[in-house]
Amino acid sequence: MSTTASLSLSAVDSPLRFIRPTTPSIREVLNNYVRSFDDGMLTNGDIVVRLEETVADRLGVAHCVAVSSCTSGLMLVLKALGISGDVILPSFTFFATGHAVLWNGLRPVFADCDRRDWTVDATDVERRITERTSAILAVHLYGNPARIEALQQIATRHGLKLIFDAAHAFGSSYRGSPIGGFGDAEVFSLSPTKLLVAGEGGLVCTNDSTLARLVRAARNYGDNGSYDPELVGLNARMTEFNAALALAGMDMVERKVERHNRIAKLYTNLLAATPGIALQRIDTDDRSAYKDFCVLISPAEFGMNRDRVGDLLQEQGIPTKKYFCPPLHRQRVFTSYCPSGDTGLSNTARISQTVLSLPIYAALSDEAVRRVAQAIRHIAR
Numbered sequence: 001m002s003t004t005a006s007l008s009l010s011a012v013d014s015p016l017r018f019i020r021p022t023t024p025s026i027r028e029v030l031n032n033y034v035r036s037f038d039d040g041m042l043t044n045g046d047i048v049v050r051l052e053e054t055v056a057d058r059l060g061v062a063h064c065v066a067v068s069s070c071t072s073g074l075m076l077v078l079k080a081l082g083i084s085g086d087v088i089l090p091s092f093t094f095f096a097t098g099h100a101v102l103w104n105g106l107r108p109v110f111a112d113c114d115r116r117d118w119t120v121d122a123t124d125v126e127r128r129i130t131e132r133t134s135a136i137l138a139v140h141l142y143g144n145p146a147r148i149e150a151l152q153q154i155a156t157r158h159g160l161k162l163i164f165d166a167a168h169a170f171g172s173s174y175r176g177s178p179i180g181g182f183g184d185a186e187v188f189s190l191s192p193t194k195l196l197v198a199g200e201g202g203l204v205c206t207n208d209s210t211l212a213r214l215v216r217a218a219r220n221y222g223d224n225g226s227y228d229p230e231l232v233g234l235n236a237r238m239t240e241f242n243a244a245l246a247l248a249g250m251d252m253v254e255r256k257v258e259r260h261n262r263i264a265k266l267y268t269n270l271l272a273a274t275p276g277i278a279l280q281r282i283d284t285d286d287r288s289a290y291k292d293f294c295v296l297i298s299p300a301e302f303g304m305n306r307d308r309v310g311d312l313l314q315e316q317g318i319p320t321k322k323y324f325c326p327p328l329h330r331q332r333v334f335t336s337y338c339p340s341g342d343t344g345l346s347n348t349a350r351i352s353q354t355v356l357s358l359p360i361y362a363a364l365s366d367e368a369v370r371r372v373a374q375a376i377r378h379i380a381r
């Protein structure tokens, strides 16, 4: 099988990469694509509809609306929900989460993250609610589901909308249910570093039929066909080719997530006992897709800071990243919304200063994982 072949683990460890997207065979993609192409349908046609139906079915959610990216999906969800005033979100995330808030002219209010699971701290979210707050935008960080039940209770209690940036979480589940159906909407990314790849693309999933209808219009300039747009939109359509790529990759997702989990378990077994290294806590009832595997390096106990460890690994041909450093409240487009700096965001400050993201991708071999872990343990000594 071509998909099995492209998931084979041989001969890809050298040079070791940080990420390598596992893509389906081009033949399979073209098989999906060619009918639409021959019909002259290049964007937002039958293949996009098929992708939306497949995803809604798979995730058990009423509506899936395919869009051009996760960023545009988040922008349109905030717009279509009529959010105004303040949105509470974590500072420890990718900047696109915050950009969607700024594009809507809304004020970002940053909440701290939990020191164990690194997702947004629900207690701190509730503490920051004022009469200006209208939504919570949480993130399933690296694929680890946010504290959904606690956040939903807070949102319900205060009459707020709850949206999840699920960019990392296709294939994750919360207490046995797939990520995709929680809150008012969940938005996935299908860009090349994520687990389901469309080249570029996003998926808005929701059980709210009004929201689905509005996002469907909004991705097409706000127009549902009447030529008199109901709301301000964008061109945020998904092309047929991107949908064909995602559809062909759908059957590989489960194996990818299993492989990422196996790699995470190996890293965990090899590194958990190393002094100065801390790992992200995943609730035993949940499943992370492990889009990323990150460790925290405590300089005092490890004997060296995160940047130095990254440099030494690089010298050995092991690439790493610092997801997400600096955190949003330290980035120039956001600092004016956070004049008190790290005050009240101490976990975010500490975690972003010590986080190191290790190579993880389906084609990474056990042997390569051992090499990375061994190199870190060696540095520690």
Ligand SMILES: *Cc1c(COP(=O)(O)O)cnc(C)c1O
Pocket: 068, 069, 070, 071, 072, 093, 094, 096, 097, 139, 165, 167, 168, 188, 189, 190, 191, 201, 202
């Ligand atoms: C990748 C990512 C996005 C942006 O996704 P695009 O599809 O590239 O717009 C948003 N949020 C998070 C947390 C991400 O990692």
